Amino acid sequence: MEDDDDTPKAIPPWVELEYAVAGQTAKIHFTHLSKASRDSLSSVFVPQPALADASCHQDGVLDLMKQQLGETPAALGKVCLLDPKAELPLSPEDGDGRFEWFLFGGILGDDPPRDRTSELRVLGFPTRHLGPVQMTTDTALGVTKLVVEDKVRLDDIPYVVRPVYQTLRFSVDPVLSQNFPTIVFNPKESVEMPFRYIAEGSEPKLPPGMRELLHEDLNKSFDF
Numbered sequence: 103m104e105d106d107d108d109t110p111k112a113i114p115p116w117v118e119l120e121y122a123v124a125g126q127t128a129k130i131h132f133t134h135l136s137k138a139s140r141d142s143l144s145s146v147f148v149p150q151p152a153l154a155d156a157s158c159h160q161d162g163v164l165d166l167m168k169q170q171l172g173e174t175p176a177a178l179g180k181v182c183l184l185d186p187k188a189e190l191p192l193s194p195e196d197g198d199g200r201f202e203w204f205l206f207g208g209i210l211g212d213d214p215p216r217d218r219t220s221e222l223r224v225l226g227f228p229t230r231h232l233g234p235v236q237m238t239t240d241t242a243l244g245v246t247k248l249v250v251e252d253k254v255r256l257d258d259i260p261y262v263v264r265p266v267y268q269t270l271r272f273s274v275d276p277v278l279s280q281n282f283p284t285i286v287f288n289p290k291e292s293v294e295m296p297f298r299y300i301a302e303g304s305e306p307k308l309p310p311g312m313r314e315l316l317h318e319d320l321n322k323s324f325d326f
Contacts, residue, residue, distance in 0.1 A: 113139065113142045113143050113146065115315055116312065116315055118143075118146050119309040119310070119311050119312050119315065120238055120239045120240045120309055120312075121143065121146065121156075121239065121240070122146060122147075122309065123240040123243075123244075123309040123310075124156070124239055124240045124243045125147055125155065125156030127240070127243045127244055127247055128155070128243060128247060129155040129156075130155065130156050130157075130243070131156075131157050131158075131159060131166060132156070132157070132158045132159065133159045133161060133162055133163045133166055134159070134160070134161070134162040134163065135158055135159060135160055136160070137160060139158075140158045140159070140160055143158045144158045163181075163205060163222070164225070167181065167203075171202065171203075178225075178226055178227060179200075179228060180200075180201060180202040180203060181201065181202070181203045181204075181205050181227050181228070182196060182201040182203070182204050182205065182227065182228050182229070182230055183205045183207060183219070183222055183223065183227035183228065183229045183230075184204060184205065184206050184207070184219075184229075184230060184231070184232060184242065184246065185207065185219050185222075185223055185229040185230070185231060186219065186231055186232075186234075186236070187219070187223070187229075187231070188229035188230050188231040189229075189231075190229070190230055190231070191230060191231055191232070191233065191256050192230040192231065192232055192245075192246060192249050192250070192256065193230075193249065193255065193256075194249055194250065194253040194254070194255060196230060196249070196250055197249065197250030197251060197253065201228070201250075204246050204250070205222065205227060206239065206242060206243070207219030207221070207222040207223075232245050232246070232256065233256055233298070235297075235298040236296075236297055236298065237297055237298045237299075238297050238299070240309055241297065241298065241299055241300055241307070244300055244307070245259060245300065248300075259300065260300065260301040261298055261299065261300060261301055262283040262298075262299045262300075262301045262304070262305065262306045282294055282295055282296055282297065282298075283295055283299055283305075283306045285306065285308075285313065285316060287313075287317045287320070291317070291320060293316055293320055
């Protein structure tokens with residue numbers, strides 16, 4: 103996360119919504135937080151019993167590993183770093199017990215990505231990727247769970263795609279597709295999200311309250 107001096111006292115609302123869903127997906131540790139971020143994020147989880155398995159730490163991930171996995175050389179191999187630049191995709195076979203933790207680097211959701219995972223890459227963790235398109239934090243955790251626990255291969259996970267039309271002379275054909283869904287609020291208002299989402303029917307799987315927050319932010323952008 104960020105240094106104390108650069109961190110706002112409150113976690114942004116969209117981060118709260120994504121991390122709340124992440125806390126319901128798996129037992130999750132948020133590490134290397136500034137004190138301000140730790141206090142703000144903890145206040146999101148504490149009142150909600152369903153998020154009891156989410157915990158916030160100022161310690162970095164290596165310190166947490168020493169506390170919970172021990173200081174043996176083998177401990178590093180028990181942690182799978184989800185890295186967009188990894189050679190191998192995450193697969194159902196990776197859920198066979200070889201990994202005890204799955205580590206998500208940086209702050210997912212930057213657009214364009216800033217490769218914050220590079221700081222963890224140099225530490226030597228085994229790595230896997232989740233495909234070529236960036237995901238939000240809660241989507242990445244959801245996809246990881248589908249693969250390692252539910253044994254669904256990455257290529258079989260339904261993602262939201264939006265047709266992109268290419269004009270060929272006098273005809274218009276849907277010959278391409280984009281991973282970035284457009285969220286439509288009404289006939290005159292919509293927003294394109296620059297991330298990949300799991301599909302719920304034809305709609306992206308968003309955290310509860312995210313659609314309303316996006317609409318609110320869209321309206322704010324037009325205030326004069």
